[in-house]
């Protein structure tokens with residue numbers, strides 16, 4: 001059974017844990033770009049939502065989404081390896097989507113590493129569709145698959 005996961009806004013003290021999880025499970029094989037300082041700046045940025053799910057006071061997962069005029073862009077989303085396939089990622093996405101709808105956003109988009117079949121399946125399962133590829137998007141090393149969810153078509 002999938003538990004009901006509480007999604008909360010991140011606080012400055014979450015920056016280190018988020019940046020380490022990003023380095024370990026998202027940016028592996030690339031140079032580390034989501035440093036503690038960059039994550040802290042996102043937490044402080046009024047046009048960005050940084051959210052976390054905790055399990056027994058430890059970081060189980062997080063997501064970072066930046067708002068533009070009518071679109072929002074998921075910059076990062078990850079779940080700790082020990083906490084996967086329990087609905088944590090879906091809970092984070094559901095929170096972001098509900099908040100984007102309240103903010104009048106039409107479209108949520110994101111990029112995912114082309115080799116990351118698990119994440120592509122996860123986003124598909126959550127209503128995202130593949131749009132196109134961006135060649136060598138990740139530090140010139142790896143292609144990105146660009147995905148989007150149209151909130152008007154999925155109310």
Ligand SMILES: CC(C)(COP(=O)(O)OP(=O)(O)OC[C@H]1O[C@@H](n2cnc3c(N)ncnc32)[C@H](O)[C@@H]1OP(=O)(O)O)[C@@H](O)C(=O)NCCC(=O)NCCS
Nearest residue numbers: 025077078079084085086087088089090118119121122125
């Ligand atoms: C992708 C990721 C965020 C999924 O998080 P999660 O909490 O395990 O996802 P959920 O439990 O909400 O999964 C919901 C559904 O998505 C699909 N799904 C999730 N992970 C999957 C995988 N590795 N392979 C295939 N389908 C997957 C399944 O349909 C799953 O439902 P099920 O468990 O009942 O079969 C997690 O594996 C992760 O952090 N990966 C590393 C970081 C990453 O790739 N981030 C995304 C790019 S920034």
